[in-house]
Amino acid sequence: MTQGPDSTAGHRTPxxxxxxxxxxxxxxxxxxxxxxxxxxxxxxxxxxPSGCGKTTTLRMIGGFExxxxxxxxLHGEDVTGTKPYQRxxxxxxxxxxxxxxxxxxxxxxxxxxxxxxxxxxVDRRVGEMLDLVHLAETSKRKPRxxxxxxxxxxxxxxxxxxxxxxLLLDEPLGALxxxxxxxxxxxxxxxxxxxxxxxxxxxxxxxxAMTMADSIAVMxxxxxxxxxxxxEIYDDPRSRFVAGFLGASNLMEGQVTGPDxxxxxxxxxxxxxxxxxxGLTGTVHVGVRPEKIHLSPEGSSPDHANQLxxxxxxxxxxxxxxHYLVQTRSVGELTVVVQNLGVTRFAPSDSVTLSWDxxxxxxxxx
Amino acid sequence: xxxxxxxxxxxxFGIAYLFVPVLVVVVFSFNDFKGRRNVSWEGFTLRHxxxxxxxxxxxxxxxxxxxxxxxxxxxSTIVGTLxxxxxxxxxxxxxxxxxxxxxxxMASPEVVMGSALLTLFVVAQVxxxxxxxxxxxxxxxxxxAVVTVRARIVGFDRHLEEAAMDLYANEWQxxxxxxxxxxxxxxxxxxxxxxxxxxxxxxxxxxxxxSMQTFPVFVYGxxxxxxxxQVNVLGTMIFAVMVxxxxxxxFIQNQRQKAQD
Amino acid sequence: xxxxxxAATRADRRRRRVPYLLLAPGMIWLLLFYVIPMFGxxxxxxxxxxxxxxxxxxxxxxxxxxxxxxxLPQLRNSLLFALGATVIGLLVGYPLxxxxxxxxxxxxxxxxLLILVPFLVPFLLRTLAWRVILADQGAVVSALKTVGLLGxxxxxLSTGWAILAGLVYNYLAFMTLPIYVSxxxxxxxxxxxxxxxxxxxxxxxxxxxxxxxxxGIISGTLLTFIPAAGDYVNVELLGNRNWTMMGNVIQSxxxxxxxxxxxxxxxxxxxxxxxxxxxxxxxxxGTEELLT
Numbered sequence: 001m002t003q004g005p006d007s008t009a010g011h012r013t014p015x016x017x018x019x020x021x022x023x024x025x026x027x028x029x030x031x032x033x034x035x036x037x038x039x040x041x042x043x044x045x046x047x048x049p050s051g052c053g054k055t056t057t058l059r060m061i062g063g064f065e066x067x068x069x070x071x072x073x074l075h076g077e078d079v080t081g082t083k084p085y086q087r088x089x090x091x092x093x094x095x096x097x098x099x100x101x102x103x104x105x106x107x108x109x110x111x112x113x114x115x116x117x118x119x120x121x122v123d124r125r126v127g128e129m130l131d132l133v134h135l136a137e138t139s140k141r142k143p144r145x146x147x148x149x150x151x152x153x154x155x156x157x158x159x160x161x162x163x164x165x166x167l168l169l170d171e172p173l174g175a176l177x178x179x180x181x182x183x184x185x186x187x188x189x190x191x192x193x194x195x196x197x198x199x200x201x202x203x204x205x206x207x208x209a210m211t212m213a214d215s216i217a218v219m220x221x222x223x224x225x226x227x228x229x230x231x232e233i234y235d236d237p238r239s240r241f242v243a244g245f246l247g248a249s250n251l252m253e254g255q256v257t258g259p260d261x262x263x264x265x266x267x268x269x270x271x272x273x274x275x276x277x278x279g280l281t282g283t284v285h286v287g288v289r290p291e292k293i294h295l296s297p298e299g300s301s302p303d304h305a306n307q308l309x310x311x312x313x314x315x316x317x318x319x320x321x322x323h324y325l326v327q328t329r330s331v332g333e334l335t336v337v338v339q340n341l342g343v344t345r346f347a348p349s350d351s352v353t354l355s356w357d358x359x360x361x362x363x364x365x366x
Numbered sequence: 367x368x369x370x371x372x373x374x375x376x377x378x379f380g381i382a383y384l385f386v387p388v389l390v391v392v393v394f395s396f397n398d399f400k401g402r403r404n405v406s407w408e409g410f411t412l413r414h415x416x417x418x419x420x421x422x423x424x425x426x427x428x429x430x431x432x433x434x435x436x437x438x439x440x441x442s443t444i445v446g447t448l449x450x451x452x453x454x455x456x457x458x459x460x461x462x463x464x465x466x467x468x469x470x471x472m473a474s475p476e477v478v479m480g481s482a483l484l485t486l487f488v489v490a491q492v493x494x495x496x497x498x499x500x501x502x503x504x505x506x507x508x509x510x511a512v513v514t515v516r517a518r519i520v521g522f523d524r525h526l527e528e529a530a531m532d533l534y535a536n537e538w539q540x541x542x543x544x545x546x547x548x549x550x551x552x553x554x555x556x557x558x559x560x561x562x563x564x565x566x567x568x569x570x571x572x573x574x575x576x577s578m579q580t581f582p583v584f585v586y587g588x589x590x591x592x593x594x595x596q597v598n599v600l601g602t603m604i605f606a607v608m609v610x611x612x613x614x615x616x617f618i619q620n621q622r623q624k625a626q627d
Numbered sequence: 628x629x630x631x632x633x634a635a636t637r638a639d640r641r642r643r644r645v646p647y648l649l650l651a652p653g654m655i656w657l658l659l660f661y662v663i664p665m666f667g668x669x670x671x672x673x674x675x676x677x678x679x680x681x682x683x684x685x686x687x688x689x690x691x692x693x694x695x696x697x698x699l700p701q702l703r704n705s706l707l708f709a710l711g712a713t714v715i716g717l718l719v720g721y722p723l724x725x726x727x728x729x730x731x732x733x734x735x736x737x738x739x740l741l742i743l744v745p746f747l748v749p750f751l752l753r754t755l756a757w758r759v760i761l762a763d764q765g766a767v768v769s770a771l772k773t774v775g776l777l778g779x780x781x782x783x784l785s786t787g788w789a790i791l792a793g794l795v796y797n798y799l800a801f802m803t804l805p806i807y808v809s810x811x812x813x814x815x816x817x818x819x820x821x822x823x824x825x826x827x828x829x830x831x832x833x834x835x836x837x838x839x840x841x842x843g844i845i846s847g848t849l850l851t852f853i854p855a856a857g858d859y860v861n862v863e864l865l866g867n868r869n870w871t872m873m874g875n876v877i878q879s880x881x882x883x884x885x886x887x888x889x890x891x892x893x894x895x896x897x898x899x900x901x902x903x904x905x906x907x908x909x910x911x912x913g914t915e916e917l918l919t
Contacts, residue, residue: 097529111533373726387756456646475857482664
């Protein structure tokens with residue numbers, strides 16, 4: 001639960017090591033004994049609901065908050081207690097924090113100047129970076145003259161131009177409209193791969209994290225609840241909280257009955273792959289993601305092992321897909337998402353059969 | 367809308383009311399009075415403007431006022447800025463006391479402050495004169511400076527300083543390159559306010575000036591015999607200079623403000 | 628249990644000292660030149676003696692007794708005038724502030740400036756100007772006589788009205804500005820919401836605007852009442868010997884007659900009344916609002 005997928009075990013030092021990191025504000029413990037290793041060259045995301053401690057953790061890594069206890073190591077070096085300007089880390093702030101009284105050029109050059117880089121080198125690197133983010137022609141303007149999306153890219157350029165080995169992003173896309181946000185998500189991912197720097201991205205938007213990240217940590221109440229690759233944690237959340245946070249989960253309560261089966265309250269049995277039941281006994285919750293459920297008219301016999309019958313109570317056309325709410329007799333209401341591939345769409349009060357494959361079932365402890 | 371008209375008229379009257387005495391001061395500097403007292407209009411003349419410093423002690427008084435105003439404004443602005451920074455950016459104990467202590471001089475009647483300072487100087491056997499007045503002015507300007515600068519600091523994105531530190535600027539560099547430029551308008555406003563308050567001050571100065579005279583003290587003394595027109599002339603000049611200074615300041619502010627929106 | 632280095636702890640301690648360093652120069656100044664003198668005043672008030680013989684601290688409260696006996700009229704005058712000036716100031720200043728906050732849109736700053744500019748003329752000159760304006764031969768008095776508000780031999784100068792006029796005028800900015808600041812903070816959306824919820828304009832004012840401008844009203848009131856209570860210049864220049872206030876007494880006792888204990892006692896009493904008012908205010912509202 002605390003090792004990343006690329007985690008070292010000896011040969012390469014992780015980019016970031018957090019050991020027992022704790023931050024308390026008076027009585028409130030925002031971050032509680034966090035221990036985490038993040039490898040090099042990774043696009044790492046930390047997600048969680050408001051107040052879970054993700055931003056505080058990021059700020060501690062950047063040096064803007066002092067940990068109450070614990071250690072932070074960057075590339076093997078202990079940096080706990082050092083100031084932000086002493087760390088080889090740069091940050092993209094949520095509000096961008098561009099210096100309003102400086103031109104775009106000067107904003108981007110700021111860090112380089114403080115490090116005493118000589119003029120011609122500054123010029124070259126700033127130019128290069130502005131080209132990378134496609135903002136070369138704005139260099140003489142002031143932040144107020146740029147749009148939100150442009151300011152966001154300046155903030156990114158300003159941070160990256162210093163060639164940090166670690167880049168921290170604090171919900172940088174929050175203020176952008178949907179289309180721009182989606183564009184920037186891909187852009188950030190591209191830049192991270194091109195530049196080869198470790199990115200730590202904090203966001204409350206799970207979709208965003210799953211789009212961009214190589215590895216995601218889900219935080220709750222100051223601790224990491226689950227960590228892993230997006231596909232892995234989505235399909236096998238291993239906790240109710242994570243299941244619910246990453247999307248609709250259609251949880252159903254039941255008892256473990258055998259190495260690959262769970263029986264639900266109504267006596268209905270489901271097949272589950274054995275690896276999902278490892279170490280679990282007694283009462284559990286079974287879940288399946290809405291897009292993994294197939295709908296077919298009542299009475300048909302689809303060839304997916306897990307089946308239920310129900311009645312459609314709501315159907316919403318979303319464009320790409322249709323979202324259904326189906327009321328079943330034994331397990332309550334399930335959400336089903338079906339891609340609009342031109343197949344028949346169902347209407348409320350239609351009777352349907354829901355079916356899905358055992359490997360798509362996940363199990364979480366009660 | 368009727369409300370709009372009503373309020374605008376009200377505003378017009380209010381401002382007219384406020385400006386009447388100003389006009390009187392300015393107009394009467396041109397009064398060609400023949401009698402003893404410069405009280406009623408007798409004709410237009412420029413002769414007072416030709417030789418405004420004719421009266422003995424007047425030029426010295428004005429000079430004293432100007433230098434004291436400048437020095438006290440300078441010192442109180444610098445010290446006040448430090449305090450404002452501490453108040454807004456840091457947590458510390460004794461915050462409530464500090465706030466109260468800063469507020470009290472603004473709320474104390476000048477008579478009380480003046481007399482209290484006088485007592486101090488008498489007991490300490492310090493002669494009253496230029497220095498004591500200067501010290502007193504710094505005192506009362508301090509609170510106003512803090513209030514003015516603080517207002518400016520509060521409205522300023524905290525993350526800017528963090529961003530600077532993130533980009534390798536240490537505390538001093540951050541202050542010099544980011545914080546100070548951003549609060550400069552507030553600092554300048556505080557300076558101008560302090561200057562005006564100091565120049566204008568009468569009561570506290572009167573208590574603590576001994577035989578030294580500042581412009582207001584001079585006027586007070588002369589008022590008994592009827593205000594000499596030279597006083598009006600100088601008053602008008604000072605007023606004009608301050609209005610122009612303020613105008614310039616605001617114009618620059620306006621330009622800068624446009625740049626930051 | 629912590630794994631912080633020594634360097635980190637030392638850096639931490641340095642960081643915590645910063646605010647105190649920043650505050651030090653100013654606070655020391657205030658201590659030296661405000662707090663200590665105030666104490667000094669208290670001590671002086673309890674002394675006895677004269678200029679020639681020197682002063683001895685005897686804890687004599689005789690001076691205080693005389694404050695409430697001999698000088699009761701002045702005390703009363705001060706408080707009454709200050710109250711009058713404050714109330715009138717409020718009645719004049721609030722609408723002005725309201726007008727600027729809500730009815731001047733683009734020209735807001737200009738109007739604020741216009742309110743402030745007259746106060747760049749030195750205080751004394753402004754007050755003396757009123758002497759000219761309210762002069763017996765002046766236009767104002769003549770007009771009032773014509774209208775019948777003033778008798779044949781009526782004067783404005785040397786009456787309480789002149790003093791009041793002077794006081795209101797001189798402290799108007801102190802009343803208007805704080806009220807403006809708190810009115811300005813009210814989003815127009817709030818008033819729209821009130822209207823949407825069936826409030827008439829008057830009710831909206833009473834239930835939304837007025838309460839929200841209360842901090843400004845209180846600030847303005849304090850900043851007017853207090854200096855007005857201690858004022859003596861307006862009285863001297865616009866009034867006559869029949870009207871004296873505490874300020875005059877203090878001034879004369881300190882600078883003319885030189886009776887320090889008596890003067891100190893009076894000062895202290897005035898200050899005590901004021902501090903009580905401020906404390907009551909602070910208890911209700913807290914100290915953070917004071918410096919806005």
